[in-house]
Amino acid sequence: MIGLFYFALAALASPFKSKLRLEAENAVLRHQLIVLRRRRHGRVRLTNHDRWFLIQLYRWFPSILQVLTIIRPETLVRWHRAGFRCYWRWTSRLLGGRPQIDTELRALIRRMSIENPLWGAPRIHGELLKLGFEVVQSSVAKYMVKRRGPPSQGWPTFLRNHAADIAAIDLFVVPTIGFDLLYAFVIVRLGRRDLVWINVTPNPTAEWVARQITEAFPWNEAPGYLIRDRDRIYGSVVMRRLRAMGIRDRPITPASPWQNAFVERLIGSIPRECVDHVIVLGEAHLRRILKSYSAYYNNIRTHRSLDKDAPVSRPVERIGSIKSQAVLGGLHHHYVRA
Known part of the structure; x- marks a missing residue:
């Protein structure tokens, strides 16, 4: 953090781009020395502040990859992408409002919409209320299947x-x-x-x-x-x-x-x-x-x-022992429970 502070002061004091780039490289080299001095045994341990410092400089001056020695360039790029995902996950978090609908309920709404093309949001909403789901009608309309033309039955329904x-x-x-x-x-x-x-x-x-x-x-x-x-x-x-x-x-x-x-x-x-x-x-x-x-x-x-x-229609038999009855002299058999 001290190195970043020195770099910010140098950037404000210098009017030349080339000097800003040089100051960035010097800040990276200075910070690497700080990290190496902090090491006691084994591998170099980088904190989140170290990662944030290097990523921020990389965003401003991609040329610092040339002077990085304690990490590989692809490691820095991976940190940057992970930070990008975390940032947008944080900005996309729920800030209150309407509770989120379960995946199963959304699938049920789509199923009802597909199976009943003549039903609108009020009709599906009414069925959901009778099934014990507490959901508003606008949410039902949001997750219904969108159709281009007017609703119409399919050929299987028409034939049946x-x-x-x-x-x-x-x-x-x-x-x-x-x-x-x-x-x-x-x-x-x-x-x-x-x-x-x-x-x-x-x-x-x-x-x-x-x-x-x-x-x-x-x-x-x-x-x-x-x-x-x-x-x-x-x-x-x-x-x-x-x-x-x-x-x-x-x-x-x-x-x-x-x-x-x-x-x-x-x-x-x-x-x-x-x-x-x-x-x-x-x-x-x-x-x-x-x-x-x-x-x-x-x-x-x-x-x-x-x-x-x-x-x-034959009833389903679940109780009793299974016996067979010959049909057409044994060409086929009928299995029943007795």
């Missing part, structure tokens, strides 16, 4: 709100032991992916398809929309039956089976999980197998799209 009123139909072919072809007709509801109807015929016609639709849906449970492909079997008889039941026909674009993805997935699962592992003896045999698979599909089989639940 309409899927319960949509059904899809399709046909697939199953060969028998005698190399005959049988046609299986399926109807699936998109809401819970439940297989509402399955039947078999060796000779599908428009009249037969219309009768299957009538038997699958009671008049008070008919869906609002029916998705189908553009097979010629869905003729004028089927169209009249749909109009009479109040169902709107929605054929997919030609050569676009992905537009009827739910039923396409189903008619891919039926052969993969059932029919491909059985030799079909005849029409009655196939109908019996498909009826058993339909019960397994709706009541037992879990679906990833339903959060690993069955179309007919």
